[in-house]
Amino acid sequence: MTEIAFQIILYAGNGRSCAMEAIQKAKEKQFTDADRLIQEATEELGKAHHYQTTILQEEASGEETSVNVMFVHSQDHLMTAITVKDLAIEIIELYRNK
Numbered sequence: 639m640t641e642i643a644f645q646i647i648l649y650a651g652n653g654r655s656c657a658m659e660a661i662q663k664a665k666e667k668q669f670t671d672a673d674r675l676i677q678e679a680t681e682e683l684g685k686a687h688h689y690q691t692t693i694l695q696e697e698a699s700g701e702e703t704s705v706n707v708m709f710v711h712s713q714d715h716l717m718t719a720i721t722v723k724d725l726a727i728e729i730i731e732l733y734r735n736k
Contacts, residue, residue, distance in 0.1 A: 639704055639705065639708070639709050640709070642693060643709040643712035646690055646709075646715065647712045649685040649689070650712070650718075650719040652678075653681075653682035653683035653686065653720075654715075654719035657676065657725075659675050660675035660676045660679065661729050663675060665733060669734055672730050673730075679723045683719060686716050693709070
């Protein structure tokens with residue numbers, strides 16, 4: 639479980655970083671780069687979500703899962719990163735239409 643948690647944290651962190659960098663690129667009017675970084679963020683968050691889904695599927699199929707604090711922490715990272723990406727998309731659009 640801890641190994642999966644670390645994978646989620648890794649990919650969620652990568653996704654969040656890409657989204658934040660995308661905002662900076664939009665601020666500099668580099669929208670092609672901003673769009674590329676949002677796509678990278680989406681891909682990284684997809685990887686994190688894959689690990690999360692693995693645990694959910696195991697539990698749904700009746701396997702007993704032992705959730706630890708690290709896994710809960712990884713879920714916090716993932717949900718925050720998804721929110722940052724969603725907000726980044728909106729902020730980029732604001733810069734694009736400015």
